[in-house]
Amino acid sequence: MSKPAVTVTVTRDGPYEVSGAVPIAQQIIGTDRAGKSVKWEEGKAFPAKPKVWLCRCGHSAKKPYCDGSHSRVGFDGTETASRQPYLAQAKVLDGPMMQLTDAESLCAFARFCDPRGQVWAQVAETDDPEVRRTFVKQTCDCPSGRLVAWDKATGKAIEPELPVSIGLVEDPQEACSGPLWLRGGIAVIAEDGFAYEVRNRVTLCRCGASQNKPYCDGSHAAIKFTDGIG
Numbered sequence: 001m002s003k004p005a006v007t008v009t010v011t012r013d014g015p016y017e018v019s020g021a022v023p024i025a026q027q028i029i030g031t032d033r034a035g036k037s038v039k040w041e042e043g044k045a046f047p048a049k050p051k052v053w054l055c056r057c058g059h060s061a062k063k064p065y066c067d068g069s070h071s072r073v074g075f076d077g078t079e080t081a082s083r084q085p086y087l088a089q090a091k092v093l094d095g096p097m098m099q100l101t102d103a104e105s106l107c108a109f110a111r112f113c114d115p116r117g118q119v120w121a122q123v124a125e126t127d128d129p130e131v132r133r134t135f136v137k138q139t140c141d142c143p144s145g146r147l148v149a150w151d152k153a154t155g156k157a158i159e160p161e162l163p164v165s166i167g168l169v170e171d172p173q174e175a176c177s178g179p180l181w182l183r184g185g186i187a188v189i190a191e192d193g194f195a196y197e198v199r200n201r202v203t204l205c206r207c208g209a210s211q212n213k214p215y216c217d218g219s220h221a222a223i224k225f226t227d228g229i230g
């Protein structure tokens with residue numbers, strides 16, 4: 001894999017330093033009448049700049065950008081996430097036509113896995129074309145890449161085509177703001193220089209409360225984090 005043009009570096013107890021002119025825009029979880037997550041909708045966009053610093057502590061008054069609040073609040077940004085590759089962390093669920101890999105610690109609580117009986121049950125019915133289509137869509141809509149569908153005939157993962165971009169997840173159903181959604185293969189570098197595995201879909205904590213930093217663990221929903229961007 002060639003070196004990604006965009007890099008996100010975790011600074012010590014501070015913001016994410018983003019290098020590379022990458023588009024940033026709100027990515028809003030759209031729901032059906034039952035309140036189930038069914039689609040992504042794009043919201044407010046921000047200009048792409050060669051370098052920006054994005055808030056990681058959750059306290060900036062200039063979100064998504066850092067305003068130095070991490071120093072004022074004594075933010076502890078210690079990274080605790082596993083540094084193993086995704087497949088080393090994931091469990092495998094087998095079905096007739098497809099497999100599902102699931103790294104639960106990466107869950108960002110977007111809930112695209114829930115409609116129509118949940119993907120964990122759907123994988124066992126992937127010999128049904130309609131179930132298979134639903135299964136693939138729902139796993140591909142998972143922003144964190146916790147869930148990945150695999151075609152057993154080819155042995156390859158099925159990944160959505162995502163532009164190299166950063167999403168600011170908004171969750172109207174839960175009345176909160178979610179993580180930073182890194183899309184299209186953006187490198188994440190730890191504070192000590194370690195390079196995390198580059199993946200098509202990654203979600204990073206921006207509420208400051210995750211216990212799996214730098215990754216999101218869904219804590220934004222529990223604390224009802226809002227970025228105030230509107």
